[in-house]
Amino acid sequence: MRLLILGTGWMAQQHARQFGNIEGVELAGAVDIEPSRVDELSDTYGIPNRFTSLEDALTWGKFDAAANITPDRIHHPTTMKLIAAGKPVLCEKPLAENYVKASEMADAAERAGIINMVNLTYRNVAPLQKAREMVLAGEIGAVKHVEASYLQSWLVSKFWGDWRTDPKWLWRLSRGHGSNGVLGDVGIHILDFASYGAGLDIEHVFCRLKTFDKAPDNRIGEYELDANDSFTMALDFTNGALGVVHASRWATGHLNELRLRIFGDRGGIEVVHNLKGSELKVCIGGNIEDALWKTLDSGSVPTNYQRFVDAVRSGVPAEPSFRHAAELQKVLDLAVVAAERRAELTTHADTQ
Ligand SMILES: NC(=O)c1ccc[n+]([C@@H]2O[C@H](COP(=O)([O-])OP(=O)(O)OC[C@H]3O[C@@H](n4cnc5c(N)ncnc54)[C@H](O)[C@@H]3O)[C@@H](O)[C@H]2O)c1
Numbered sequence: 001m002r003l004l005i006l007g008t009g010w011m012a013q014q015h016a017r018q019f020g021n022i023e024g025v026e027l028a029g030a031v032d033i034e035p036s037r038v039d040e041l042s043d044t045y046g047i048p049n050r051f052t053s054l055e056d057a058l059t060w061g062k063f064d065a066a067a068n069i070t071p072d073r074i075h076h077p078t079t080m081k082l083i084a085a086g087k088p089v090l091c092e093k094p095l096a097e098n099y100v101k102a103s104e105m106a107d108a109a110e111r112a113g114i115i116n117m118v119n120l121t122y123r124n125v126a127p128l129q130k131a132r133e134m135v136l137a138g139e140i141g142a143v144k145h146v147e148a149s150y151l152q153s154w155l156v157s158k159f160w161g162d163w164r165t166d167p168k169w170l171w172r173l174s175r176g177h178g179s180n181g182v183l184g185d186v187g188i189h190i191l192d193f194a195s196y197g198a199g200l201d202i203e204h205v206f207c208r209l210k211t212f213d214k215a216p217d218n219r220i221g222e223y224e225l226d227a228n229d230s231f232t233m234a235l236d237f238t239n240g241a242l243g244v245v246h247a248s249r250w251a252t253g254h255l256n257e258l259r260l261r262i263f264g265d266r267g268g269i270e271v272v273h274n275l276k277g278s279e280l281k282v283c284i285g286g287n288i289e290d291a292l293w294k295t296l297d298s299g300s301v302p303t304n305y306q307r308f309v310d311a312v313r314s315g316v317p318a319e320p321s322f323r324h325a326a327e328l329q330k331v332l333d334l335a336v337v338a339a340e341r342r343a344e345l346t347t348h349a350d351t352q
Helices: 010-020 035-045 054-060 072-084 099-112 126-136 167-173 181-198 304-314 322-341
Strands: 002-006 026-031 049-051 065-068 089-091 116-118 143-152 202-210 230-237 242-248 256-264 267-274 277-284 294-296
Touching: 002 010, 002 054, 010 026, 010 035, 010 065, 010 304, 026 035, 026 054, 035 049, 049 054, 054 072, 065 072, 072 089, 072 099, 089 304, 099 116, 099 322, 116 304, 116 322, 126 181, 126 256, 126 267, 126 277, 143 181, 143 230, 167 181, 181 202, 181 230, 181 242, 181 256, 181 267, 181 322, 202 322, 230 322
Parallel strands: 002 026, 002 065, 026 049, 065 089, 089 116, 143 242
Antiparallel strands: 143 256, 202 230, 230 242, 256 267, 267 277, 277 294
């Protein structure tokens, strides 16, 4: 399978590494509007064909599928062009900046009948998959309560570079540069982690968003620092369970950590994933009497990259699809309105 990498910034290195390690996958071409970036990635990973526009890459056309790793607001226009050209796409998250655009992408991909996936990275976490299997098998009984968090600390630590000077962080702080803040950046990850892990669909949403002052006049150069830094969300699910989901870039002491706790009437499950690894703990059976938790081995699961390649080769669609990401985007859009109105909203109504 010949792959085109579209957008050769930070996350593209992960795609190049992961796809490059899959047997039979050739990194055939790379595109970035910044020539120095396309050269850097291509030199590092031996990519022979380099372009500074998607249009030029499409005219060349010698690729079977594309990984779209451009900034959030570029996903929609570029993916629509790839779909029109009949190319399967693994698109980075969030699929688009809003539900309307995300569902347009899902509609177009489905109409064209092409393989479409969104890189919800934490599907690669084996304990998450095992937790879901256990919930769906009824091992913890009826789920009553869910707690999930996504904690990052890049506004207080320089582990991944200094946000004050690094464009890859500055665009994430600025609505004018296409960012919906922490909600748009990692909200989709933690909503997927919570709802997929617990095997539940979200019905109602209430959300609070917060943007803290960070620089004089909240501006650095061309970047107005107006995107949200923290959110807290209250959810209820279609089975009647309640959920609390939150995320922050101010979570001092947590570089990148997702946690999910699922409580059923016959057991509890906890998944923790951070840069050191991931863990699954359960409290079930007789252990619920004295709250004894046991760590379980979850084995390993194929990555999204591998599953995308398998889907392109076999023609059999795989999840998470554009449609799934669009449905999560609907919850994120509702969260913004809920925060503005300080009111709970439902995922069922088309307009509220
Ligand atoms: N799945 C994950 O866990 C995960 C992690 C990090 C980032 N991401 C996502 O990956 C995407 C890229 O993030 P990043 O951190 O690599 O950003 P980045 O700014 O480092 O890289 C984006 C690159 O896209 C290029 N670009 C912009 N417009 C383009 C266009 N029209 N055509 C081609 N290239 C274009 C930029 O020049 C830049 O080199 C974002 O959507 C982000 O949300 C996902």
